[in-house]
Amino acid sequence: MKADSIYFKGHSCFKKDWAGFDTIKPINVIIGRNNSGKSHLLDLVEALCDGKLFDREWEYRFGGVLDGESLKGVFSESEWDSGNLAGNLWDDHGQYFVDKKITWEVIKNEVLNVDFPDGFNRSHDPDYSHLIPDKSVEARRSRIEAVLHNPTHRLNGTAFRRLFADRDIKTELPITKLALGPDGQGATNIIRRFITSEKLPRDVIQEKLLAALNSIFGSDGQFSKIEVQVHDEAQTETIKDHWEVYLGEDTKGLIPLSKSGSGLKTVILVLLNLLAVPKIEGKDKSQFTFAFEELENNLHPALLRRLFKYLEDYAVNENATIFLTTHSSTALDFFGVSDNAQVIRVLHDGESAHTETVHTHSNLIKIVSELGARPSDLLQANGLIWVEGPSDRIYLNRWIELYTKDRPQGPLREGRDYQCVFYGGALLARVEFKSPEDEISELANLFQINHNLIVVCDGDREAEDSDLKPRVKRIREEVEKIDDAHIWITDAKEIENYLPGSVLSEVTRLPSLPDPEKHDCWESYTEKNMGRKSIDKVALAISSTRYMTKEVMEGRFEWEEQMKQIVERIDSWNGNS
Numbered sequence: 322m323k324a325d326s327i328y329f330k331g332h333s334c335f336k337k338d339w340a341g342f343d344t345i346k347p348i349n350v351i352i353g354r355n356n357s358g359k360s361h362l363l364d365l366v367e368a369l370c371d372g373k374l375f376d377r378e379w380e381y382r383f384g385g386v387l388d389g390e391s392l393k394g395v396f397s398e399s400e401w402d403s404g405n406l407a408g409n410l411w412d413d414h415g416q417y418f419v420d421k422k423i424t425w426e427v428i429k430n431e432v433l434n435v436d437f438p439d440g441f442n443r444s445h446d447p448d449y450s451h452l453i454p455d456k457s458v459e460a461r462r463s464r465i466e467a468v469l470h471n472p473t474h475r476l477n478g479t480a481f482r483r484l485f486a487d488r489d490i491k492t493e494l495p496i497t498k499l500a501l502g503p504d505g506q507g508a509t510n511i512i513r514r515f516i517t518s519e520k521l522p523r524d525v526i527q528e529k530l531l532a533a534l535n536s537i538f539g540s541d542g543q544f545s546k547i548e549v550q551v552h553d554e555a556q557t558e559t560i561k562d563h564w565e566v567y568l569g570e571d572t573k574g575l576i577p578l579s580k581s582g583s584g585l586k587t588v589i590l591v592l593l594n595l596l597a598v599p600k601i602e603g604k605d606k607s608q609f610t611f612a613f614e615e616l617e618n619n620l621h622p623a624l625l626r627r628l629f630k631y632l633e634d635y636a637v638n639e640n641a642t643i644f645l646t647t648h649s650s651t652a653l654d655f656f657g658v659s660d661n662a663q664v665i666r667v668l669h670d671g672e673s674a675h676t677e678t679v680h681t682h683s684n685l686i687k688i689v690s691e692l693g694a695r696p697s698d699l700l701q702a703n704g705l706i707w708v709e710g711p712s713d714r715i716y717l718n719r720w721i722e723l724y725t726k727d728r729p730q731g732p733l734r735e736g737r738d739y740q741c742v743f744y745g746g747a748l749l750a751r752v753e754f755k756s757p758e759d760e761i762s763e764l765a766n767l768f769q770i771n772h773n774l775i776v777v778c779d780g781d782r783e784a785e786d787s788d789l790k791p792r793v794k795r796i797r798e799e800v801e802k803i804d805d806a807h808i809w810i811t812d813a814k815e816i817e818n819y820l821p822g823s824v825l826s827e828v829t830r831l832p833s834l835p836d837p838e839k840h841d842c843w844e845s846y847t848e849k850n851m852g853r854k855s856i857d858k859v860a861l862a863i864s865s866t867r868y869m870t871k872e873v874m875e876g877r878f879e880w881e882e883q884m885k886q887i888v889e890r891i892d893s894w895n896g897n898s
Contacts, residue, residue: 322385322388322472322473323385323391324383324385324472324473325385326341326343326344326384326385326424327365327369327383327384328341328342328381328383329365329380329381329382330380331378331380332361332365332379333364334673334674335362335675336672336673338673338675340358340675341382342665342678343384344663345476346662347637347640347643347661348636348661348663349643349644349645349663349665350645350647350656351644351645351647351667351676352646352649352652352664352667353668355648356669357667358674359646360614362646363483366481366612366644367612369474369476370477370478370480370481370610371481372477375427375430380426383425383426383472384423384424385422385472386422387419389419394468395464395468396410396415396464398410404460405456405459405460406457406460407457413445417445423435423436423437423465423469424436425466427469432470435462435465435469437465441458476642478608479609479642480602480604480609481610482594483611483613484503484594484612484613485614486614487504488503488590489504489505489583490505490566490586490590491505491506492552492563492579493506493507493509494562495513495564499514501590501593501594501597501598501601505586508593509549509564509565510564511593512566512593512597513549513566515597516547516548516549517549522600525596525600530589530593530596530597531544531547533592533631536729536730538627539623539896540896541621541623543570544570545569545570545571546568547566547567548567548568549567550564550565550577551563551564552564552565565578566589568585584618584619584620587620588620591613591632595611595635595641606635606640606641607640609641610641610642611641611643611644612643612646613644614645614646615646615649616645616647617651617652622896625651625652626651626895627730627896629651629655630655630731632645636661637661665678666679703738703773703894703895704738704740704775704890704895705740705741705742705774706741706775706777706887707742707743707744707775709778709779710858711862712817712858712859713741714743715862715863716866717741720869721739721887721888723869724871724884724885726871738894739775772806773806774800775806775807775887775891776807776809777808777809777816778796778809779810780793780811780814781814781815783840797810805890805893807886807887809883809886812879813840813878814839814840817843818837818839818878819878819880821874821876821877822834822835822836824865824869825837831850836877
C-alpha cells in the first residue's frame, strides 16, 4: 500500500499535534520562525527516504488510495469464502475498493482509527445494495488493515542529502573516499578529485558547476575558472599540505575561498549536492531527495531568487525532490505562486509544534506578519505595468511570454515578476507619477504604490503628425523622470492595431484579412473588413493570443523594440540583468 500523505508526532518539538505533508511536490518550502521546528520536520523526510519509519517510536497518520495490487494480496481472485465473506473474495469484495481514499494511523505497529471508504458496510449487488452483517464488515476490515501496517511512499529508497544552515567549505587534507557532509565537510576534496582524477568527469566541475554558478550569480559575479592548490607552507590562515579551492575572475585573478563570502560557499555546496554527488554515488538525479536549510543566510535577495529559480528548474527537469527550510520572505514571495511548489507552515505554541499547508493568499499574508515582514515587503510583484484595461493586460502578458519564452530561465510571469494594473483610460487625467515631495494633492499619485513601473497607453493619433493628448504628454514627462521606469505610447492608434491580419483571420475564420494600418480607426477596420460595427475587445484579445507567435509580431511597427525595453525593465526589477 502506497501512502500519499504522511503526518507524525512524538518527535522532538512535535509532541502533541500532527505535523507533515498532504502531498510532496518538486519543491517543498517549510517556513516558520526561528526555533519553530522546521529542521525537525526534515527528520520525517529522511525517515521516509531510508524506509525506516517504524524503527522510530513515532506515531503516524497516513492517507492514500487503495490500489488493486495491494488489495489482491488480501482479496485473492482465486479464493472463495463460504464463511463471513460469502463468495469470491475479489469479485464480490476487493474490486469495489480500488481507487478509494482511506486514512489511518499506525501507533506502536498497530493500525488504528481507520477511516474506511463510503459503502464499506454494503453489498455491491447492482440490483440490491444492502447492509451486510457486522461479521462480514469486520472480515473486510481485518483484511484491509493487513495492507496498512507497512505503507510505502514514493520517496522510499531515494537518497537523502541534507545541507545544514551552519555550513562552510574549508581547506582539507587529501583523502581517497569522497563524501559530502551536511556541514560542507568533504567539499574541497570532491572538487579536487573531479579536477585531477582520471576516473571522474572533470567537466562536472569545470563546465557544469561553473556555468550554473555564473547563471545564479548573474551580474553579481562571473567566474572564469575553478582550481585547487595545495599550501606548501603553513601560514597564518592556512595549514601545510591542505588543499584549497580557488575561483578565478577575469579582473581579479584566482581568489581562495577562504577570502570569499559565505554566500558564495553556500551556492557551491548546493551545486555540489545537485551535480557532483549523483556522479559520486552512481545514481540518477531523480533518485535523490535534497534538503537545504536556510539558503537565505548571507545571500542577497536578487541572487537568492536566481538560486530558487535554478532549484525549481532542476527539480522539474531532473524529476528530483527538494525541501527548503526558511524564514525568508523572499522564498514565500518566489514559491508562493509556483505550480511546482507548496508552502508548509510550522507553528509552535510554546509547548508543541504542528504544521499546516498554505493554500490561500490570506494565509500567506498571515505568514508575512509572523516572519516580521509587512505585506508591502512581499506577496506583490516587484514592479507594475499600468495599462488602460483588461484587453491590454491580455495582450501584454502574451507578448511578454512570447518575447521571453526561449530564455533558459523560462518566460517572465505576471504575479511573480510583474503585475498588470488598470488606470482606466480617460482616468489618466486624474493620476500622476511623481515623488511625494512633488505631488499634487488633487491627483492620485500612483508612483507611491510601486516606483518600479511601466505605463502603456494608446497614442490615439489619426496621422503621423497628429499631436498627443495633453494628459498623455504630462504622464510621459513624469515617467521619464523616474529611474528604471518606462512608458510606451503606441505609435499605432491603439493596441488592437498591432494585431496581424493573419491572426485576425484565424479568430474570425475570414480569409486573407489585411494587417491593420498604423492609424486605422479600429471600428472602421472591423466594419470594412469583418462586416461588424463593433467587437468585444476582451473576447478578441483572449481568442487572438492563441494564434500569436513571436515571428508574426516582430514586424508590427515598433513592437519588438518596445518588448525589448519592457523586458529589460522587468529583469532589472527582479535582479535578472
